[in-house]
Amino acid sequence: MKFSMLAAVSAVLMLSACVTSVPMGNADVSSKAKTFETPTEGKAGLYIYRSGVLGGALKKDLWVDGHCLGTSAPNVFFYTEVEGGKEHVVTTASEFSTNSLSLHTEAGKHYFVRQYIKMGAFVGGANVKQVSEAEGKAEVMKLNMAASGQCLKAHP
Numbered sequence: 681m682k683f684s685m686l687a688a689v690s691a692v693l694m695l696s697a698c699v700t701s702v703p704m705g706n707a708d709v710s711s712k713a714k715t716f717e718t719p720t721e722g723k724a725g726l727y728i729y730r731s732g733v734l735g736g737a738l739k740k741d742l743w744v745d746g747h748c749l750g751t752s753a754p755n756v757f758f759y760t761e762v763e764g765g766k767e768h769v770v771t772t773a774s775e776f777s778t779n780s781l782s783l784h785t786e787a788g789k790h791y792f793v794r795q796y797i798k799m800g801a802f803v804g805g806a807n808v809k810q811v812s813e814a815e816g817k818a819e820v821m822k823l824n825m826a827a828s829g830q831c832l833k834a835h836p
Contacts, residue, residue, distance in 0.1 A: 701753055702739060702750070702751045702752065702753045702756060702826050702827070702830075703826065703827040703830060704756070704824055704825065704826055704827060705824075705825035705826055705827045705828065706825075707824075709825060710824055710825035713727075713757075713759040713820075713825055714820060714821055716790060716817060718788055719761050719764075719787070719788060719789075719790070720761055721787070721788075722763065722764055722787050723761040723762065723763060723764055723787060723788075724761065724762055724763070724764045724785035724786060724787055724788070724789050724790070724791060725759065725760075725761055725789070725790040725791065726744065726759070726760050726761065726762050726768070726770075726785070726790075726791050726793070727757055727758070727759050727790065727791070727792045727793070727816055727820050728742055728744075728749065728752075728757065728758045728760075728770060728792075728793045728794075728795060728808070729756070729757035729758070729792070729793075729794060729795065729816070729819055729820055729823055730752040730753070730754060730755070730756060730757075730794070730795040730796070730797075731754070731755055731794070731819050731822065731823060732754060732755070732796075732797075733754050733755075734754075734796075734797045734804070735754070735797030735804040735806075736753075736754050738753075738797060738803065738804050738806070739751045739752065739753055739832060740752050740772055740773045740774070740795065740797075740806040741772070741773040741831040741832050741833060742758065742770070742771070742772055742773075742795065742808075742831075743770070743771040743772075743831070743835045744760060744762065744768060744769070744770055744771075745762070745768055745769055746769070746771075746835045747835070748829055748830070748831035748834075748835065749828055749829075749831075750826050750827060750828045750829060750830055750831065751826070751830060751831055751832055752772075752795055752826065753826070755822070755823050755824065756823055756824055756825065756826035757819075757820050757823045757824070757825055757826070758825065758826055758828055759825065760828065762785055763785070763787075764785050764786050764787025764788065764789075765785070765786065765787060766784070766785060767782055767783070767784050768782070768783055768784075768785055769781070769782050770783070770793050770808050771808075771835070772795050772806045772807065772808050773806060773832075773833065774800075774805035774806045774807065775800035775801065775802065775803055775804070775805035776805075777836070778836055779805075779806065779807045779808060780808070781793060781808045781809060781810060783810055790813060790816075791810065791816075792810065792811050792812070792813060792815065792816020792817070792819075792820070793808050793809065793810055793811070793816075794808065794809055794810075794811050794815075794816070794819070795807070795808050796808075796809070
């Protein structure tokens with residue numbers, strides 16, 4: 681009986697050690713971001729999120745137009761506003777290099793980008809893809825906002 685209890689506790693500790701966290705943003709700011717208010721005049725709202733547990737031990741940097749947005753972990757999102765009417769580049773750190781997504785934004789609209797972990801040769805890599813507003817909103821509602829502006833490395 682003691683052995684099975686010890687084994688269960690050990691398993692939980694090992695699994696929880698595999699999930700990495702990052703600094704989190706203010707809870708009030710996170711809640712406000714989830715109201716999906718119209719962005720500031722002339723701006724577009726950009727949500728970038730990472731959901732699920734795949735690659736739970738991995739932290740991956742995110743940049744928008746070469747500027748650090750933050751470091752992601754499972755089940756977090758970021759929100760920023762970018763200029764409308766322009767092309768923007770969302771970049772994620774991956775296994776050996778970076779992967780990027782270009783998107784043209786319109787002022788007054790929201791855009792949603794999913795960062796996902798993929799199998800790599802040695803460790804998991806990451807990529808980004810644009811998702812629909814409906815899918816993005818549904819996912820963001822389940823997540824917590826991470827603190828912005830803290831990346832592990834400078835943009836390459």
